[in-house]
Amino acid sequence: xxxxxxxxxxxxAVKSTMQITKAMKMVAASKLRKAQTRMLEMRPYSDKMxxxxxxxxxxxxxxxxxxxxxxxxxxxxxxxxxxxGLCSAFNTNIMKVAEKFIAERKGENYSIKISAVGxxxxxxxxxxxxxxxxxxxxxxxxxxxxxxxNISNDLIENYTAGAMDEVYVIYNTFKTVMNQEVxxxxxxxxxxxQQSDESExxxxxxxxxxxxxxxxxxxxxxxxxxxxxxxLLESQASEEAARMTxxxxxxxxxxxxxxxxxxxxxxxxxxxxxxxxxxxxxxxxALKG
Amino acid sequence: xxxxxxxxxxxxYGHVFTDEVDEVIASGSEGEFGVxxxxxxxxxxxxxxxxxYRKGSETGHFFVNWGYAEVGPDKVTILADSAEKSEEIxxxxxxxxxxxxxxxxxxxxKIDEIRATSALDRALTRxxxxxxxxxx
Numbered sequence: 001x002x003x004x005x006x007x008x009x010x011x012x013a014v015k016s017t018m019q020i021t022k023a024m025k026m027v028a029a030s031k032l033r034k035a036q037t038r039m040l041e042m043r044p045y046s047d048k049m050x051x052x053x054x055x056x057x058x059x060x061x062x063x064x065x066x067x068x069x070x071x072x073x074x075x076x077x078x079x080x081x082x083x084x085g086l087c088s089a090f091n092t093n094i095m096k097v098a099e100k101f102i103a104e105r106k107g108e109n110y111s112i113k114i115s116a117v118g119x120x121x122x123x124x125x126x127x128x129x130x131x132x133x134x135x136x137x138x139x140x141x142x143x144x145x146x147x148x149x150n151i152s153n154d155l156i157e158n159y160t161a162g163a164m165d166e167v168y169v170i171y172n173t174f175k176t177v178m179n180q181e182v183x184x185x186x187x188x189x190x191x192x193x194q195q196s197d198e199s200e201x202x203x204x205x206x207x208x209x210x211x212x213x214x215x216x217x218x219x220x221x222x223x224x225x226x227x228x229x230x231x232l233l234e235s236q237a238s239e240e241a242a243r244m245t246x247x248x249x250x251x252x253x254x255x256x257x258x259x260x261x262x263x264x265x266x267x268x269x270x271x272x273x274x275x276x277x278x279x280x281x282x283x284x285x286a287l288k289g
Numbered sequence: 290x291x292x293x294x295x296x297x298x299x300x301x302y303g304h305v306f307t308d309e310v311d312e313v314i315a316s317g318s319e320g321e322f323g324v325x326x327x328x329x330x331x332x333x334x335x336x337x338x339x340x341x342y343r344k345g346s347e348t349g350h351f352f353v354n355w356g357y358a359e360v361g362p363d364k365v366t367i368l369a370d371s372a373e374k375s376e377e378i379x380x381x382x383x384x385x386x387x388x389x390x391x392x393x394x395x396x397x398x399k400i401d402e403i404r405a406t407s408a409l410d411r412a413l414t415r416x417x418x419x420x421x422x423x424x425x
Contacts, residue, residue: 040303041301041303044304045301045368048366048368051366052359052368207330209318210333218334219357
């Protein structure tokens with residue numbers, strides 16, 4: 001049986017842990033608010049961009065390298081993870097989906113390369129002896145557009161050079177604070193839009209200024225940037241949400257533990273008082289006799 | 290047949306404007322263009338410039354910083370790097386920016402020239418758009 005002092009010590013320890021988790025939850029909550037507004041601001045822009053592009057790509061044929069569908073042999077995936085831990089299954093979920101993605105395509109003539117954002121992916125893959133083609137870290141919290149441009153330029157360069165035929169990005173999308181979903185989305189090449197049967201008449205022809213080619217060569221790389229940017233923002237909001245939930249749970253567990261320990265402490269105290277009383281009563285009885 | 294245009298202005302920092310309007314005038318890379326309902330489908334890049342819309346008898350102005358415009362028979366979608374409503378423009382700040390850019394241009398270091406020129410361009414247009422509001 002633990003002594004009173006031992007139990008007391010443990011209660012103090014758990015209490016201070018609880019203070020930390022509580023503080024971390026608060027920090028995550030405020031970061032989440034920031035990340036969430038930023039993400040919500042970005043959503044309409046990237047959605048519209050996609051819409052504009054699909055009408056452009058539909059009439060464009062194979063005018064631009066980013067539109068050309070090549071036989072898929074070299075596939076690249078970009079996984080977005082966090083730099084720091086303590087966010088429950090946030091990173092594990094991503095890596096699980098990534099591994100499944102790889103396993104599904106392994107064999108045959110596929111070669112799959114991985115690039116990653118965030119330290120966690122690098123650590124995870126290192127343990128499994130999988131090499132990263134490229135990785136970017138230190139983006140969380142202070143995401144700036146030039147970082148995004150670096151990533152997208154690197155991917156586009158490799159793509160146009162023919163080193164890869166398809167690029168996917170795997171990231172957490174922010175549904176609600178309690179719920180984030182891992183999705184795999186295709187970055188390059190642009191999917192041609194689905195021909196819907198109920199489309200009005202025949203597709204109208206577009207006028208382009210300066211020229212279709214010119215617009216494409218500006219818009220397509222820009223779109224890749226915007227899609228990556230959006231993915232990063234979603235991922236960051238999800239990360240903070242996951243961390244907040246994790247810390248909330250930790251605080252709750254710490255609270256439960258304190259309650260249990262207090263109960264144990266009181267029981268032990270009661271037992272020692274009873275034992276003392278027995279001693280005294282015993283002593284008195286002995287003196288009487 | 291559409292008799293109104295839905296004007297949408299979106300930037301990476303959110304939805305700036307959305308409304309049904311009668312006419313839109315914007316400055317494209319090949320020059321200014323006007324859009325009325327039932328325009329043919331049209332896609333262009335935008336310069337730094339002013340965007341004007343007319344709704345009934347009321348008009349509004351925006352400062353648009355680069356971007357793209359997609360025009361359809363009943364809609365105009367502007368994807369801009371940034372956009373500001375004329376009444377939200379800080380003219381004093383823009384005027385300071387003009388001074389700064391002009392000074393930098395005088396020193397004329399090659400690398401900075403392009404940056405300074407476009408900064409000057411932005412500031413000048415901003416003042417122009419901002420004053421539109423004041424006159425009104």
